[in-house]
Amino acid sequence: MTRYSLTHLEQLEHESIHIIREVAAAFERPVMLYSIGKDSGVMLRLAEKAFAPARIPFKVLHVNTRWKFREMIAFRDELVRRMGLDFVEWINPDGVRDDVNPFTHGTQKHTHVMKTLALKQALTAGGFDAAFGGARRDEEKSRAKERVFSFRDRFHQWDPKNQRPELWNVFNCRVNKGESIRVFPLSNWTELDVWLYAHKESLPMVPLYFAKERPVVRRGGAWIMVDDDRMPLEPGEKPEMRKVRFRTLGCYPLTGAIESEAETMPEIIEEMLRSRDSERQGRVIDYDEGGSMEQKKREGYF
Amino acid sequence: MTYGSQIDELGIEGWLARYGQREMLRLLTCGSVDDGKSTLIGRLLYDSQTVHDDVLAATKKASARYGTTGEDVDLALLVDGLQAEREQGITIDVAHRYFATDRRKFIIADTPGHVQYTRNMATGASNCDLAIILIDARHGVLEQTRRHSFLCALLGIQHFVVAVNKMDLVGWSEARFEEIRAAYAEFASRLQVRDVHFIPMSALKGDNVVRRSEAMPWHQGPPLLAHLESVHLAGDRNLVDLRLPVQLVLRPNLDFRGFCGTLASGILRVGDEIATLPSGRRSRVKSLLVGGVEVGEAWAPMAVTVTLADEVDVSRGDMIVAPNNAPHLDNAVEAMVVWFNETPMQTGRQYLVKHTTLETPGEVVELRYRIQIGTLRREPATALQMNEIGRIRLETARPLAADAYAQNRTTGSFILIDRMTNATVGAGMVVERMTAEESAGRTHAAADAGRNLRLVDKRRVTADARAARLGQRPFVLWITGLPRSGKSSLAYALEERLFADGRHVQVLDGEILRRGLSRDLGFRGADRWENQRRAAEVARLNAESGLITIVALVSPLAAERQQARAIVGADRFVEVFCDAPLAVCEARDQDGLYARARAGEIANVTGVDAPYEAPTAPEVRLDTEREGLAANLDRVLAALRQRGMLG
Numbered sequence: 001m002t003r004y005s006l007t008h009l010e011q012l013e014h015e016s017i018h019i020i021r022e023v024a025a026a027f028e029r030p031v032m033l034y035s036i037g038k039d040s041g042v043m044l045r046l047a048e049k050a051f052a053p054a055r056i057p058f059k060v061l062h063v064n065t066r067w068k069f070r071e072m073i074a075f076r077d078e079l080v081r082r083m084g085l086d087f088v089e090w091i092n093p094d095g096v097r098d099d100v101n102p103f104t105h106g107t108q109k110h111t112h113v114m115k116t117l118a119l120k121q122a123l124t125a126g127g128f129d130a131a132f133g134g135a136r137r138d139e140e141k142s143r144a145k146e147r148v149f150s151f152r153d154r155f156h157q158w159d160p161k162n163q164r165p166e167l168w169n170v171f172n173c174r175v176n177k178g179e180s181i182r183v184f185p186l187s188n189w190t191e192l193d194v195w196l197y198a199h200k201e202s203l204p205m206v207p208l209y210f211a212k213e214r215p216v217v218r219r220g221g222a223w224i225m226v227d228d229d230r231m232p233l234e235p236g237e238k239p240e241m242r243k244v245r246f247r248t249l250g251c252y253p254l255t256g257a258i259e260s261e262a263e264t265m266p267e268i269i270e271e272m273l274r275s276r277d278s279e280r281q282g283r284v285i286d287y288d289e290g291g292s293m294e295q296k297k298r299e300g301y302f
Numbered sequence: 303m304t305y306g307s308q309i310d311e312l313g314i315e316g317w318l319a320r321y322g323q324r325e326m327l328r329l330l331t332c333g334s335v336d337d338g339k340s341t342l343i344g345r346l347l348y349d350s351q352t353v354h355d356d357v358l359a360a361t362k363k364a365s366a367r368y369g370t371t372g373e374d375v376d377l378a379l380l381v382d383g384l385q386a387e388r389e390q391g392i393t394i395d396v397a398h399r400y401f402a403t404d405r406r407k408f409i410i411a412d413t414p415g416h417v418q419y420t421r422n423m424a425t426g427a428s429n430c431d432l433a434i435i436l437i438d439a440r441h442g443v444l445e446q447t448r449r450h451s452f453l454c455a456l457l458g459i460q461h462f463v464v465a466v467n468k469m470d471l472v473g474w475s476e477a478r479f480e481e482i483r484a485a486y487a488e489f490a491s492r493l494q495v496r497d498v499h500f501i502p503m504s505a506l507k508g509d510n511v512v513r514r515s516e517a518m519p520w521h522q523g524p525p526l527l528a529h530l531e532s533v534h535l536a537g538d539r540n541l542v543d544l545r546l547p548v549q550l551v552l553r554p555n556l557d558f559r560g561f562c563g564t565l566a567s568g569i570l571r572v573g574d575e576i577a578t579l580p581s582g583r584r585s586r587v588k589s590l591l592v593g594g595v596e597v598g599e600a601w602a603p604m605a606v607t608v609t610l611a612d613e614v615d616v617s618r619g620d621m622i623v624a625p626n627n628a629p630h631l632d633n634a635v636e637a638m639v640v641w642f643n644e645t646p647m648q649t650g651r652q653y654l655v656k657h658t659t660l661e662t663p664g665e666v667v668e669l670r671y672r673i674q675i676g677t678l679r680r681e682p683a684t685a686l687q688m689n690e691i692g693r694i695r696l697e698t699a700r701p702l703a704a705d706a707y708a709q710n711r712t713t714g715s716f717i718l719i720d721r722m723t724n725a726t727v728g729a730g731m732v733v734e735r736m737t738a739e740e741s742a743g744r745t746h747a748a749a750d751a752g753r754n755l756r757l758v759d760k761r762r763v764t765a766d767a768r769a770a771r772l773g774q775r776p777f778v779l780w781i782t783g784l785p786r787s788g789k790s791s792l793a794y795a796l797e798e799r800l801f802a803d804g805r806h807v808q809v810l811d812g813e814i815l816r817r818g819l820s821r822d823l824g825f826r827g828a829d830r831w832e833n834q835r836r837a838a839e840v841a842r843l844n845a846e847s848g849l850i851t852i853v854a855l856v857s858p859l860a861a862e863r864q865q866a867r868a869i870v871g872a873d874r875f876v877e878v879f880c881d882a883p884l885a886v887c888e889a890r891d892q893d894g895l896y897a898r899a900r901a902g903e904i905a906n907v908t909g910v911d912a913p914y915e916a917p918t919a920p921e922v923r924l925d926t927e928r929e930g931l932a933a934n935l936d937r938v939l940a941a942l943r944q945r946g947m948l949g
Contacts, residue, residue: 004541010321010604012326013465013605014605017564021563048594053558053560053594054552055554137398144399145395145398164426164726166425166726168712169564170658172717174719188400188409267314268308
């Protein structure tokens with residue numbers, strides 16, 4: 001007999017599909033940001049389900065910093081081909097001109113130019129009035145207060161004190177010309193939910209999430225993978241092979257790997273449950289100062 | 303039990319299978335900074351082992367800097383996020399926290415307690431199943447406690463947990479707990495909340511949060527977490543009333559037209575008969591997709607795609623419902639509204655209304671009262687300030703397919719958007735009140751007919767038998783026309799004549815109705831409409847009792863008369879139009895109705911500042927300008943005889 005109830009994963013899935021459809025219906029030019037990571041993979045799957053048997057009715061955008069892992073780009077290109085996405089890539093041309101990179105310009109400058117500024121450029125250039133992002137509220141404390149629909153002014157800025165109240169599943173989709181909304185369909189998902197869903201859906205994932213022998217160096221207490229020969233080695237530093245995996249993916253010089261034996265999704269889930277470290281710990285950018293994510297968001301970072 | 307030991311016991315695959323079956327509970331925590339709310343949430347997260355080691359380390363660092371607990375980790379700092387609030391030491395917005403246990407996944411909406419943030423609380427409460435109302439045992443039930451409880455009840459939360467916190471500071475006193483319980487229960491009885499549960503606790507010490515308190519052996523019930531894990535939620539879901547607001551239409555190719563939306567309530571199956579609102583067109587469910595996969599049935603709150611057997615024109619903002627169970631389709635709703643904006647809500651102002659997926663201009667035509675939240679008293683008001691709550695009448699350009707909020711949180715709610723700034727300025731909850739439009743014959747007469755039929759089935763004495771005993775054929779003569787066009791004179795003359803002929807007959811006119819039955823109504827559009835609906839309903843009851851009814855009402859709109867005809871039944875409805883030009887009627891203005899309207903003293907007078915739609919095909923049309931009363935009376939009698947009404 002049918003119970004006519006939903007499990008928490010099913011409920012999250014339906015709520016996210018509702019949000020994605022609402023944006024597709026109410027905005028003129030939505031775009032979905034795709035970061036190649038597990039969260040945007042789940043988001044893309046939800047978009048696929050939301051509109052099947054029709055195609056996803058908006059563009060999918062990847063803001064490339066030129067420092068992504070090679071495996072990420074290969075995975076991305078294959079996914080775009082397989083799903084037949086209406087795909088665009090954006091790389092900040094100013095950053096290319098000045099050859100901005102994390103080594104000579106530092107982490108903050110690199111992230112600011114190649115991610116924050118690049119994203120603003122891409123959104124302005126595309127004339128997008130709504131942009132989906134895969135951020136979750138459980139990732140970081142300042143995100144706990146983020147709305148599902150996050151209103152941005154003409155300068156893509158976020159004012160934490162001036163956000164619209166959000167009631168029920170009725171979303172205010174009105175924006176004036178030039179203004180936009182960032183939409184987070186995975187707001188209520190946790191890291192565990194994302195993995196459980198990926199497992200349930202047998203979602204393809206970038207191989208970097210799974211443990212494998214990789215060339216790494218130890219830096220600032222984290223394992224950094226030497227993904228290509230652009231990475232300058234410190235004196236005395238010598239890449240060694242370690243069985244590692246990544247809990248989160250970004251620019252390879254800024255993303256720390258963890259030593260792990262987890263080669264399958266259930267093993268990853270098990271490892272995550274047994275470990276007690278929250279996932280963004282692998283991302284170097286959050287550790288600048290208390291509340292730094294909030295600072296970046298005000299500036300327009302996702 | 304830790305995740306690690308669960309996995310040891312079940313194996314990861316077994317754990318995944320079990321975890322996959324968990325359901326979700328959304329809860330709201332209300333209380334002020336001083337009630338220990340952040341500490342309680344921190345305690346839930348900490349004791350349920352959701353806090354990761356690195357976060358805990360960071361919190362320990364922060365405790366030294368901002369904390370108030372000395373050497374211990376300040377659990378409140380686990381949940382206080384933004385820099386600004388850390389600096390001010392207050393929570394300034396709705397924050398969401400996530401944790402899970404063996405039994406359920408929990409989403410906590412953490413909302414601030416101080417007065418000016420009603421809006422955040424309403425926001426947080428709108429999606430929650432359960433509310434934790436925190437009370438400081440030293441202070442007992444405060445104005446703020448009542449305020450929070452009222453808001454939670456208003457937003458439809460059915461399960462309350464009253465957490466009497468800081469019991470350690472009152473010596474774990476059972477007497478104190480009972481005192482607070484009694485005071486709260488007295489207040490809560492007026493809130494119509496189904497389930498109120500009291501727990502004495504100390505969030506700081508951890509008593510009765512996750513672990514049962516040893517200091518309060520006198521309390522028998524489970525600690526908070528165990529209660530949250532076991533609260534029965536299934537009964538909260540509405541699986542009866544099919545409501546599918548259409549979000550968008552998919553047309554990937556010529557053969558497929560899919561209507562997408564999230565089921566607000568009810569169950570939908572392939573083959574089901576459905577009706578679409580507002581058009582009222584009917585069809586059948588041809589196929590049903592969930593996540594792109596065909597299924598046989600789906601239920602709320604699933605996001606689905608539906609194809610229909612017939613070519614029916616449906617677009618975003620429409621609603622798919624069951625033909626015999628439709629919501630009220632109405633251009634006006636009565637609602638409680640919570641105001642969010644610094645610019646006060648004013649009557650006569652236009653807003654954009656978003657109801658389910660429909661956006662339409664609307665106007666707050668009346669503010670009936672404001673609620674004094676602390677006392678629940680109603681008081682007159684001319685505007686609603688930010689964070690105030692009032693009862694309004696909202697009229698919309700497009701009709702809303704709305705249910706009462708108490709029946710349906712999705713189809714009973716709407717938001718108000720400022721047309722200039724696009725800010726969300728208010729949130730409304732539809733109040734149940736039968737008005738004319740709700741049962742109007744426009745699109746759901748058929749739906750209502752179902753209910754009437756059931757009633758007829760129960761009756762042993764039929765309308766025909768009653769009519770036979772009275773020896774007459776009952777009918778309703780509905781006289782329409784401008785004020786002073788001669789409706790009442792005709793009605794009373796006719797009544798006198800029919801009565802003299804031995805018939806049982808009664809007149810209903812504006813005066814009679816407004817003296818009693820419709821004493822609560824004004825003269826605005828919807829009130830007038832309601833007055834006419836009541837007249838039609840009384841006339842129908844009369845007809846079923848065998849009586850003849852003569853209704854004399856201006857009834858200026860074709861739709862209103864159509865509604866009356868639908869209520870009474872077309873075969874016993876005779877529409878009579880007293881046709882006289884406005885100038886002639888105005889010249890007969892003995893009691894000065896037109897004069898006062900012209901002088902601007904009164905509003906909504908038909909012909910002056912309200913329209914009159916002359917009937918195009920009445921059963922009888924009378925020229926009351928040139929013909930006298932006697933001649934017109936004969937004309938009506940002749941028409942009735944011709945129709946066999948006078949046997």
